[in-house]
Amino acid sequence: MTAEIIVVTSGKGGVGKTTTSASLATGLAMAGKKVAVIDFDVGLRNLDLIMGCERRVVYDFVNVVHGEATLKQALIKDKRHDNLFVLAASQTRDKDALTQEGVEKVLDGLSEDGFDYIVCDSPAGIEKGAHLAMYFADMAVVVVNPEVSSVRDSDRILGLLASKTRRAERGEPAVRQHLLLTRYNPARVANGDMLSVKDVEEILGISVVGVIPESEQVLAASNSGVPVILDEASNAGHAYHDTVARILGEERALRFLEVPKKGFLQRVFGG
Amino acid sequence: MGILDFLKRKPEPTAGLAKERLRIIVAQERSTRGAPDYLPLLRNELLEVIKKYVHVDLDAININVEHDSGHEVLELSVALPDGKPASNPAT
Numbered sequence: 001m002t003a004e005i006i007v008v009t010s011g012k013g014g015v016g017k018t019t020t021s022a023s024l025a026t027g028l029a030m031a032g033k034k035v036a037v038i039d040f041d042v043g044l045r046n047l048d049l050i051m052g053c054e055r056r057v058v059y060d061f062v063n064v065v066h067g068e069a070t071l072k073q074a075l076i077k078d079k080r081h082d083n084l085f086v087l088a089a090s091q092t093r094d095k096d097a098l099t100q101e102g103v104e105k106v107l108d109g110l111s112e113d114g115f116d117y118i119v120c121d122s123p124a125g126i127e128k129g130a131h132l133a134m135y136f137a138d139m140a141v142v143v144v145n146p147e148v149s150s151v152r153d154s155d156r157i158l159g160l161l162a163s164k165t166r167r168a169e170r171g172e173p174a175v176r177q178h179l180l181l182t183r184y185n186p187a188r189v190a191n192g193d194m195l196s197v198k199d200v201e202e203i204l205g206i207s208v209v210g211v212i213p214e215s216e217q218v219l220a221a222s223n224s225g226v227p228v229i230l231d232e233a234s235n236a237g238h239a240y241h242d243t244v245a246r247i248l249g250e251e252r253a254l255r256f257l258e259v260p261k262k263g264f265l266q267r268v269f270g271g
Numbered sequence: 272m273g274i275l276d277f278l279k280r281k282p283e284p285t286a287g288l289a290k291e292r293l294r295i296i297v298a299q300e301r302s303t304r305g306a307p308d309y310l311p312l313l314r315n316e317l318l319e320v321i322k323k324y325v326h327v328d329l330d331a332i333n334i335n336v337e338h339d340s341g342h343e344v345l346e347l348s349v350a351l352p353d354g355k356p357a358s359n360p361a362t
């Protein structure tokens with residue numbers, strides 16, 4: 001069996017790729033899969049913080065690509081799940097530190113080690129790092145916010161996935177595309193101030209694999225280095241669980257699309 | 272308008288506008304996707320030329336690359352205003 005390679009990408013920055021990569025990888029691991037999650041954001045390492053393993057980074061992705069460390073040395077085992085591993089980005093400022101051959105070698109190595117899924121957390125933009133993160137993908141999770149520049153950029157990314165990937169170049173079956181709408185605010189949608197799920201689906205012509213509500217718990221989760229999917233009390237966490245289940249082939253209805261009816265105390269104190 | 276009117280006025284919802292604008296720009300960008308990089312520049316230069324004769328905006332010029340049974344066809348269309356020549360013809 002070869003590993004399934006999933007790229008989490010978006011074009012626009014700051015839309016929730018790293019948040020999603022961490023929760024997706026954790027969710028897949030919770031489903032019993034052996035998972036590696038790789039930070040492709042060379043120079044701006046962040047996934048380690050979101051996964052809560054920042055103090056255990058000794059070797060990174062670029063070290064492995066350059067043969068300065070083995071995969072085994074560089075993979076950081078997750079504190080909570082034995083079958084989940086993190087490969088941190090390098091903090092080098094050399095943008096050319098990653099090469100296509102180098103990335104391929106690492107992905108092949110993980111595949112040989114029996115990994116089921118490799119989640120690639122793409123940097124923003126459409127430059128080299130983003131290209132390398134998507135090039136070998138079998139599946140893409142395109143993270144989009146309900147906002148004009150993010151929607152436009154995601155369409156650009158969908159176009160690149162269809163043309164600038166190994167699958168496209170070899171004429172193999174296309175990269176499977178999943179659209180993940182995040183930072184969704186039902187109240188603003190109800191007021192007509194924010195694009196709705198349906199709007200985004202219509203504009204891009206594909207349906208969403210999940211909708212993650214805008215949630216204060218996401219910040220709390222990154223503050224504590226615990227992927228938000230592990231927060232049983234947050235809607236964002238539940239929405240990520242649903243998304244992972246759908247990616248694994250389960251059918252689940254979308255949740256958290258309506259304005260939550262708040263009790264008096266919640267209205268006063270927020271929540 | 273009194274200050275009370277101002278306070279009472281609700282801002283117009285803008286999501287519909289966002290959707291319309293995105294629909295148009297996404298369609299336009301898809302139609303030129305994979306097409307030569309010089310298309311936007313070509314479009315701008317065409318605009319300059321056309322402007323010498325008639326007043327048109329950039330969005331009056333439509334460029335499409337059609338894939339037609341193995342051929343690539345560059346399709347240009349310019350929506351002309353109602354026959355009014357430019358007030359200051361080319362110098």
Ligand SMILES: Nc1ncnc2c1ncn2[C@@H]1O[C@H](COP(=O)(O)OP(=O)(O)OP(=O)(O)O)[C@@H](O)[C@H]1O
Nearest residue numbers: 013014015016017018019124183213214215218219
């Ligand atoms: N559902 C959400 N609700 C609230 N805040 C969120 C949500 N998702 C992400 N955020 C916040 O948005 C910010 C950007 O998230 P994140 O770092 O995951 O984005 P990114 O796409 O990886 O950014 P970059 O392009 O810089 O890599 C963070 O502060 C994160 O906490």
Ligand SMILES: [Mg+2]
Nearest residue numbers: 017018041046
């Ligand atoms: Mg990121």
